[in-house]
Amino acid sequence: MIASSHSADKKVYEIARLKNEVKEIRSTFLEGRTKLMRLKMESNVISVMKEKGINPSVIPPKKIKVKTKN
Amino acid sequence: MAVNEKSILNRLYFISGCMFVFGLAVMFxxxxxxxxxxxKYKALAEKRVVKDVIxxxxxxxxYSVNGNLLATSIPKYDIRIDALTSSSKNFKEYLKPLSDSLAKFTGKSSAYYQKELQKARNNKNRYYLLARNIGYSDYVRIRNFPLLNLGAFKGGLIVEQTEKRERPMGGIAQRTIGYEREDEHGNVTRPGIDGAFGVKYLQGVDGKRKMQRIGKGQWKPLSDANEIEPKDGFDIYTTIDVNIQDIAHHALLKQLETYKAEHGCVVVMEVETGEIRAISNLGRTSKGTYYEKLNYAVGxxxxxxxxxxxxxxxxxxxDKVIDTSDVVDTEKGVLTFYGKKVRDSKWGGYGKISVSEAFEVSSNTGIVKAIHNAYKDKPEKFVDRLYAMNLDDTLQIPIIGEGKPVIPDPRIKNGKWSGIALQWMSYGYNVRLTPLQxxxxxxxxxxxxxxxxxRFLKEVKEFGKTIEIFDKEIINKQVCSKETIKKLQQLLKNVVEKKHGTGHRLYSENFSMAGKTGTAQTEYWMEDWSENKRYISSFTGYFPADEPKYSCIVVIHKPDISVGYYGADVSGPxxxxIAQKIFTDTPLVDEVKALEIKKASVEKEYNGYYSLAQTYKTIMPxxxxxxxxxxxxxxxxxxxxxxxKLNGSGTIIKQSIDKSVKLKNNQTVVLNAS
Incomplete structure (x- = not known):
């Protein structure tokens, strides 16, 4: 009885620890994702590339689609 | 006193009597x-070890339409320090390194922190704030600073975690993404999408259960008949496209800054479905910077x-009362109705022009005259037609605070109709619409x-599983006949394409646009207007002109007129x-039929190489x-x-090892090429 109650308590501690870990990992993931999103936004890319003398294209890319018979 | 049996017994009785009374008291x-x-005590004890936890x-x-996060809840941390708990030896030793680290983290000087921390210790401050509202990685960084890395008891680190709503895009579209906030009086403000769909989808249902205290500050769940499992909120996928939003935001911001305007908004909508791809609202602060102040586009x-x-x-x-080819006299650019004047922006007017030209050059007198002639005897017919085109209806979008349109009715006596109402309505005064309308x-x-x-919403999901899909909603299947539509489309196209059109400055060879400029006076009823002229510059239209994909409105309020105020200059760019961005992002697709033309020489070379590779594995070819x-x-x-080892390029003319010689590992072969 006492032993099983203790083992239950132990599991509660473990769960609390893991929950915390999940929260921390989740927030690092979201932070990374936020950073990435800011970095890859076009306005940001434009300002970074401007220093290197590269500007966005004024004409769209051309896509050539090859139709095969089969 | 003599020691005899009696005195010993007396003492014994006395002592045992005392003990008996004491025992009775304990029993009692x-x-x-x-x-x-x-x-009472049982309840008290239970309270200390068992509680109801929400x-x-x-x-x-x-999420955005392409799955980027627009708003989410993540933990944020407030870091404080108990300046008293560390030993004086530790405090002295680590004060400088800690201050150095903090200085590096916040940008304030190290001396500042040394002074403040010393002061906090002298004042016995056990709750000195170091950083507020920081993210997880910053928290980890601070946690490892000198002194703080000793932990809560030796170093005095205090960490408080709160769940905060975070918008990864920052200030972009902040007002439209929105939030839900409750103040201490329980009043809730709910702007934007987050607010509008908060109760229905996002917030979920809180759970409840009994917990028992088990030490180390932990609580363990007790089995409880009244237990309620929490139900997490659904995820919502909006129609916002992060890329278009980003471009719209920055293009608007640039224009507002150039023209030092008071505020402005831009909305991009997909023509066929009504999905809002971008919506940006920027207002100026007292410092002259801009941020998402209010949802102007909606409100x-x-x-x-x-x-x-x-x-x-x-x-x-x-109503077939005018046609685009009808000729109207702009009368030297001034018309007078009941003593009030309608003027053209071009001094002297445009002479006699067709209705379509009047539209393209945006002649006030031209349009006013055409409408006046057509409807002067029956203005209610004009108004009824506008009503039939749903211009008097609110859009009933879920975002809270939509502005009501105003289109006065001559049959309703509410002071909104007057002798000049029809004429003024025909060029956009005496009526009110929100940009979105x-x-x-x-x-x-x-x-x-x-x-x-x-529409702002595309889908509601739970763990990636679709709960609800939102389809396009039709307000009016056909606002006017196809024939009228064709004429109107041509007019809008001409505004940009024709040399005399007010939007011709926006013309681009690469891609087509159609739209209408607008330069409206605002607050002209105020007395100081003639000294301090204020305008609303706008551009509304769609692109490409022939098979429209997106429609877009740009409205900029009160630009600095010394810089410019015409719709084509201020809002047009x-x-x-945005049109350019969407154009350059959409690849032009060329379809080519199968390229199965076999070239004999290529085939031969390939086959030759293949057979060589298959034959020679250990012997020099x-x-x-x-x-x-x-x-x-x-x-x-x-x-x-x-x-x-290869010398030169081109075809091989000499090989250092002859053909058919058996090769060994790590042998060097020298090839000379032409």
């Missing part, structure tokens, strides 16, 4: 605790000015007459930037005459490991 107290106050439901995320109804000429002309064309009408014209409701790149590839891919 025990009894009273157990039975008299028992209930398990908060996780609020759902808000602010104002006199649209010349962009309303489209609605006026649409009504008249639909104007856009919805223009979108209907672009969509061949089908008016669709602007924002429109063009003859590579003279082969192209250098084939020869090297052939030798390097053999079963034995060779070191190939």
């Amino acid at each position: 107290k025990l009894f009273s605790i157990q039975f008299v106050d028992g209930e 398990i908060p439901a996780n609020r759902g995320n808000v 602010e109804s104002h006199e649209p000015g010349s962009t309303f000429k489209l609605m006026a002309v649409a009504a008249a064309l639909e 104007s856009l919805t009408f223009y979108n209907a014209i672009a969509n061949d007459g089908e008016m669709v409701r602007p 924002v429109f063009k930037r 003859n590579v003279v005459g082969l192209p250098a790149m084939d020869a090297v590839a052939l030798l390097e891919n053999m079963d034995v490991k060779l070191k190939v």
Whole structure:
């Protein structure tokens, strides 16, 4: 009885620890994702590339689609 | 005193009597605790070890149309320090390194922190704030600073975690993404999408259960019949496209800064479905910077000015009371009705021009005259036509705070109608629309007459599983006849394409646009208007002109007129930037039929190489005459490991090892090429 109650308590501690870990990992993931999103936004890319003398294209890319018979 | 039997006995009686009384007292107290106050103490004990805990439901995320996060809940940390708990030796030793680290983290000076921390210790401050609202990685960084890394008891680190709503895009579209906030009085403000769909989808249902204290500050769940599991909120997928939003935001911001305007907004809508791809609202602060202040696009109804000429002309064309080829006299640019003047922006007017030209050059007198002639005897017919085109209806979008349109009715006596109402309405005064309502009408014209409701929501999901899908909603299947639509589309196209059009400055060879400029006076009823002129510059339209994909409205309030105020100059460039961006992002697709033309020489070379590679695995082949790149590839891919040295490029003319010689590992082969 006492032993099983203790083992239950132990599991509660473990769960609390893991929950915390999940929260921390989740927030690092979201932070990374936020950073990435800011970095890859076009306005940001434009300002970074401007220093290197590269500007966005004024004409769209051309896509050539090859139709095969089969 | 003599020691005899009697005195010993007396003492014994006395002592045991005392003990008996004491024992009785204990018994009495025990009894009273157990039975008299028992209930009270039992409840008290339970309270200390068992409590009802509310398990908060996780609020759902808000995503963009391409799956980027727009709003989510993440933990944020407040870091404080108990300046008293560390030993004086530790405090002295780590004060400087800690201050250095903090200085590096915040940008304040190290001396500042040394002084402040010392002061906090002297004042016995056990709760000195170091950093507020920081993210997880910053928290980890601070946690490892000197002194703080000793932990809560030795170092005095205090960490408080709160769940905060975070928008990864920052200030972009902040007002439209929105939030839900409750103040201490329980009043809730709910702007934007997050607010509008908070209760229904995002917030979920909090759970509840009994927990028992088990030490180390932990609580363990007790089995409880009244237990409620928390139900997490759903995720919502909006129609916002992060890329278009980003471009729209920055294009608007740039234009507002250039023209030092008071505020402005831009909305991009997909023509066919009514999905809002971008919505940006920027207002100026007292410092001259801009941020998402209010949702102007949804909430602010104002006199649209010349962009309303489209609605006026649409009504008249639909009633067949004018045609685009009708000629009107602009009368030297001034018309007078009841002593009030309608003026053209061009001094002296445009002479006698057709209705379509009047529209393209945005002649106030031209349009006013055409509408006046057509409807002067029956203005209610004009108004009824506008009503039939749903211009008097709110859009009933879920975002809270939509502005109401105003279109006065001559039959209703509420002080809004007057002798000049019809004339003033025809060029966009005396009526009020929000930018989103104007856009919805223009979108209907672009969509061949089908008016669709602007939409912000695409899907509601739970763990990636679809709960609800939102389809396009049609407000009016056909706002006016196809014939009228065709004429209106041509007019809007001409505004940009024709040399005399007010939007011609936006013309681009690469891509087509159609739209209407608007330069409306605002606050002209105020006395100081003539000294301090204020305008609303707008551009509303769609692109590409022929098969419209997106419609867009740009409205900029009160630009600095010393810089400029015409719709085409102030708002047009924002429109063009967005059109250009979408144009350059959409690849031109060329379809080519199968390219199965076999070239004999290529086939032959390939087969020759293939058979060589299959035959020679450990024996040197003859590579003279082969192209250098084939020869090297052939030798390097053999079963034995060779070191190939190549001099020159082109075809091989000499090989250092003769044909058919057995090769060894790590042997070097020298090839000379032409």
